[in-house]
Amino acid sequence: NTQVLLASRPTGEPIPENFDIVQSPIPEAGEGEIVVRTIYLSIDPYMRGRMDDAKSYAASVQIGDVMTGGVVGQVVQSRNPKFSEGDFVLGMFGWQSFSVSDGSLVRKLDPAVAPISTAVGVLGMPGLTAYVGLLDIGEPKPGDTVVVAAASGAVGSVVGQIAKIKGCRVVGIAGPADKCAYVMEELGFDACVSHRSETLKTDLEKACPDGIDVYFENVGGKVFAAVLPLMNDFGRIPVCGLIANYNLTELPPGPDMSARVMRNILTKRLKIQGFIVTDRYDRFPAFEKEVGGWIRDGSLKYREDIIEGLENAPAALIGVLAGRNFGKMLVRVSDD
Numbered sequence: 001n002t003q004v005l006l007a008s009r010p011t012g013e014p015i016p017e018n019f020d021i022v023q024s025p026i027p028e029a030g031e032g033e034i035v036v037r038t039i040y041l042s043i044d045p046y047m048r049g050r051m052d053d054a055k056s057y058a059a060s061v062q063i064g065d066v067m068t069g070g071v072v073g074q075v076v077q078s079r080n081p082k083f084s085e086g087d088f089v090l091g092m093f094g095w096q097s098f099s100v101s102d103g104s105l106v107r108k109l110d111p112a113v114a115p116i117s118t119a120v121g122v123l124g125m126p127g128l129t130a131y132v133g134l135l136d137i138g139e140p141k142p143g144d145t146v147v148v149a150a151a152s153g154a155v156g157s158v159v160g161q162i163a164k165i166k167g168c169r170v171v172g173i174a175g176p177a178d179k180c181a182y183v184m185e186e187l188g189f190d191a192c193v194s195h196r197s198e199t200l201k202t203d204l205e206k207a208c209p210d211g212i213d214v215y216f217e218n219v220g221g222k223v224f225a226a227v228l229p230l231m232n233d234f235g236r237i238p239v240c241g242l243i244a245n246y247n248l249t250e251l252p253p254g255p256d257m258s259a260r261v262m263r264n265i266l267t268k269r270l271k272i273q274g275f276i277v278t279d280r281y282d283r284f285p286a287f288e289k290e291v292g293g294w295i296r297d298g299s300l301k302y303r304e305d306i307i308e309g310l311e312n313a314p315a316a317l318i319g320v321l322a323g324r325n326f327g328k329m330l331v332r333v334s335d336d
């Protein structure tokens with residue numbers, strides 16, 4: 001059994017030495033337990049936070065522990081009456097090729113309904129994040145301008161497509177030109193600007209001639225600074241993620257922007273609300289029905305970026321934090 005452990009806590013960007021790859025015997029199921037073979041390991045930005053010691057909304061991974069992570073796998077041994085050998089399942093089994101579980105918080109997947117990999121992507125946690133953040137907090141109305149950062153990614157791509165379905169003008173923000181081309185040509189966004197451009201502020205202004213009604217925040221930093229002056233009165237900002245900050249070791253240099261930020265919130269009567277998707281699984285049935293329907297009828301598309309082999313999981317996480325993924329990042333650990 002291959003396992004990836006947290007070897008040390010990163011300072012800034014994670015490095016391969018922060019991870020240890022070890023071998024251990026394949027676990028055996030005890031009474032009431034199942035053994036799961038990992039097929040896909042999901043790689044998500046939140047994993048960076050789990051590598052730190054800092055207090056947050058979820059517990060840190062301890063040094064020497066298996067890295068935490070969502071997994072799609074197959075039951076290879078069952079001593080739990082709710083599961084049979086061969087069942088496809090979703091669970092937080094971590095960065096390892098086999099795991100043992102008592103079956104609690106494990107969901108069975110039907111491969112006839114959707115490809116099993118989507119259970120950690122468009123039909124799983126990132127898709128639900130997009131759905132509740134945009135619809136429940138962003139409250140988009142037809143004709144609104146919706147801007148979404150990390151636009152080609154697991155969350156952003158779903159945000160933009162739902163906003164289009166709801167009749168909004170959608171502007172993406174992404175890094176490289178190929179990601180911008182993808183969200184416009186494949187996903188139907190109205191425009192996309194690059195956060196790498198020297199002229200980000202004016203590019204965004206041109207792409208949003210009527211200002212911005214909803215900004216779905218995935219990034220923070222200079223992207224937020226470019227968006228804020230363009231927000232319209234009564235605009236909404238669901239704060240989903242701040243990936244530009246995850247590798248920071250201290251506050252960025254420069255002037256304290258809080259006075260400007262607060263003045264914008266006050267005078268424009270903005271609604272800014274952070275949210276954590278794990279609080280919102282009450283919305284899962286509605287999400288699954290609606291987004292599942294859009295995928296089946298072709299009105300919502302998704303893209304996966306799959307790398308082979310558990311030993312490449314550290315590089316995959318380092319890559320997501322540096323924007324090297326193109327679509328939902330997955331590690332294929334064994335055959336499906």
Ligand code: NDP
Pocket residue numbers: 044045046125126129150151152153154155156173174175176179195218219223239240241242243244245275276277278320321322323324325326327328329
């Ligand atoms: P993505 O698939 O979007 O991958 C991350 C992308 O972020 C990269 O590909 C890159 O795209 C972009 N990025 C990375 N660094 C920067 C930077 N410095 N400036 C601008 N863009 C950057 O990841 P997810 O869709 O899984 O996650 C998107 C966001 O949603 C993250 O912030 C994540 O933490 C958050 N999230 C929050 C949840 C919640 O419950 N609140 C749940 C799930 C996700 P590019 O090349 O275009 O720059």
